Amino acid sequence: MIHLETPKKFAMLVDQAQQVATQVFRPISRKYDRAEHARPKELDMLAALLDGMNASGSGEGAGAAGVRRERAAEEGNRNGSNLSTCLGIMELCWGDVGLLLSLPRQGLGNSAIASVANEEQLKRFAGRWAAMAITEPGCGSDSAAIRTTAVADGDHYVLNGEKIYVTSGDRADLVVVWATLDRKLGRAAIKSFVVEKGTPGFELVRLEHKLGIRASDTAAFVLKDCRVPKENLLGSPEVTPDKGFAGVMQTFDNTRPLVAAMAVGLTRACLDTTRSVLARAGVAVDFDRPALTQSAAAAELMRMQADYEAARLLTLRAAWMADNRQPNSLQASQAKAKAGRTCVDVALRCVELCGALGVVEGEREVGLLEKWARDAKILDIFEGTQQIQLLIVARRLLGKSSSELR
Numbered sequence: 401m402i403h404l405e406t407p408k409k410f411a412m413l414v415d416q417a418q419q420v421a422t423q424v425f426r427p428i429s430r431k432y433d434r435a436e437h438a439r440p441k442e443l444d445m446l447a448a449l450l451d452g453m454n455a456s457g458s459g460e461g462a463g464a465a466g467v468r469r470e471r472a473a474e475e476g477n478r479n480g481s482n483l484s485t486c487l488g489i490m491e492l493c494w495g496d497v498g499l500l501l502s503l504p505r506q507g508l509g510n511s512a513i514a515s516v517a518n519e520e521q522l523k524r525f526a527g528r529w530a531a532m533a534i535t536e537p538g539c540g541s542d543s544a545a546i547r548t549t550a551v552a553d554g555d556h557y558v559l560n561g562e563k564i565y566v567t568s569g570d571r572a573d574l575v576v577v578w579a580t581l582d583r584k585l586g587r588a589a590i591k592s593f594v595v596e597k598g599t600p601g602f603e604l605v606r607l608e609h610k611l612g613i614r615a616s617d618t619a620a621f622v623l624k625d626c627r628v629p630k631e632n633l634l635g636s637p638e639v640t641p642d643k644g645f646a647g648v649m650q651t652f653d654n655t656r657p658l659v660a661a662m663a664v665g666l667t668r669a670c671l672d673t674t675r676s677v678l679a680r681a682g683v684a685v686d687f688d689r690p691a692l693t694q695s696a697a698a699a700e701l702m703r704m705q706a707d708y709e710a711a712r713l714l715t716l717r718a719a720w721m722a723d724n725r726q727p728n729s730l731q732a733s734q735a736k737a738k739a740g741r742t743c744v745d746v747a748l749r750c751v752e753l754c755g756a757l758g759v760v761e762g763e764r765e766v767g768l769l770e771k772w773a774r775d776a777k778i779l780d781i782f783e784g785t786q787q788i789q790l791l792i793v794a795r796r797l798l799g800k801s802s803s804e805l806r
Contacts, residue, residue: 404713407479410487417488420446421495429496430763432615433771437607439571440502440615447504480723482654486661486715493665494672497775498615500662505529507568508783509576511658512592512651516634525594531572532651533563533621541788543578544587544802548623550579557593557633559601559626567782569619570607573597577623581639589639592651594632601626612774653732656783657718660735663743663779664712670772671708673765674750675701677757697753704746711739730796737789740780747776 406414424446432440492500501507509530517525539545548561559579569575574594581589595602601624608618630637675685683697691699714735721728751758751773758769780786795805 406487407483410479410484413484414487414491417491418494421492425492425495425499426764426768429499429615429768430761430771432499432502434614436609436614437617440499443499443503447506450503450506478724479720482657482719482722483716486657486719489658489661490665490668490712490715493662494669495665496615497662497666497779498613501567501613501616502571504571507572508532508655508658509568509572509574509594511655512576512634513574513594515651515654516592521594521631521634525574528573529568529571530574530576530594531566531568531619532576532655533566533569534578535565536562537564541785544590546578546580546590547583548577548579549583550581550591550593550628552581552630553627555630556627557630559593559595559623559628562620562622564620565608565782566619566621567616569621570604570617575602575621576634581637585639591637592634593628594634595623595626595628596632599626599628611777612771613778652784653727653729654722656732656736656789657715657722657728659779659783660711660715660718660732660739663739663776664708664715666772666776666779667708667711667739667743667746670747670750670769670776671701671704673769674753677754677766700749700753704742704749707738707742708746711735711742714738730793733784733789733792733796736784737786737793740786740789743776744780747773 424442428440428442432438489500505527507530509532512532513521513525513530534543534546536547538547546561548559548563550557550559552558557579559577561579563569563575563577566575574596577593577595578590579593581591583589603622603624605620605622608620610618678685678697678701683695685698685701686694687702687705691702694702714731718728718731718735721731747769751769754766754769757766758773761767761770784792791805794800795802798805
């Protein structure tokens with residue numbers, strides 16, 4: 401069963417991630433918040449280091465780990481790449497969420513490839529940065545309503561459609577595009593295709609100006625008769641109504657704990673800073689005393705700390721289940737829902753508790769609170785909104801299908 405302590409074998413990883421967050425991310429956090437769409441060149445050397453660690457088997461990527469359930473499970477408790485990746489992400493996002501999302505070759509598309517690609521595809525796409533394109537203008541939260549089409553034509557699929565809100569879409573080398581083989585067959589016909597940048601018919605339309613995570617680019621694409629080799633299809637080309645969409649949706653079971661980990665890291669950054677501000681103002685928090693016997697500020701900090709701990713443990717459970725090849729769709733959505741909501745609530749409440757210090761722009765710590773409050777909201781939205789996560793949880797708990805419970 402899962403243990404509450406950080407596994408000893410990951411202690412060095414956590415320490416290294418904390419050093420990166422402190423010495424690399426925090427010092428340039430405000431710089432790239434102000435310079436939206438500018439590429440953080442300082443991360444290139446860090447990405448090369450991560451590549452080397454991954455190639456040697458001595459480290460884990462920040463967001464490129466995947467779940468490959470076909471592998472035989474080890475006996476007993478297994479703490480693997482999913483748990484270590486979540487622990488690393490928590491530390492890095494204590495530094496800056498947008499910069500984590502800007503790390504070359506560590507995109508959510510890499511997680512999809514690592515999870516469902518065959519051995520030939522894993523080798524062919526190794527070392528390349530992959531974004532993931534799901535959302536469309538006509539389908540936001542309902543991934544099953546995708547209208548981008550993929551039509552077989554000889555040795556290729558021809559893709560037509562539009563994709564929006566693609567994280568790292570401009571900087572990535574590859575984009576994992578979700579498209580349907582036949583709209584009449586519904587969700588079962590939805591597949592994912594790896595589209596290489598520069599492919600004719602794959603056009604970048606614009607980069608979005610955003611509330612938060614400005615260091616990360618967010619792109620919109622149009623696909624016009626875009627020809628993709630059949631060997632770039634991830635998973636089986638067969639349309640199986642009973643489990644076709646489930647294979648594609650497994651990607652979310654892999655990536656939602658990662659997004660939850662991002663929210664957990666940002667939540668801790670807000671709490672650490674606010675605790676320091678309150679301590680300097682003479683407000684001490686005693687976790688051994690009931691909240692009602694302490695000041696209102698201390699009691700509020702205790703409540704937020706409890707929510708943080710709950711979000712963290714839910715996230716670690718979802719990742720641990722993935723490492724131990726246990727179905728984790730329910731737990732992944734629970735973690736994402738709790739961590740996303742907690743992050744937004746805590747960030748805004750910390751701004752309020754810190755008063756004027758919480759709304760001014762600065763380079764470090766207290767001056768970053770207003771930035772973190774802006775960054776937090778996306779973590780409650782992408783990879784499935786709060787409402788969608790709660791709907792998935794309800795379906796799982798009640799045993800209802802998507803058609804029975806909307």
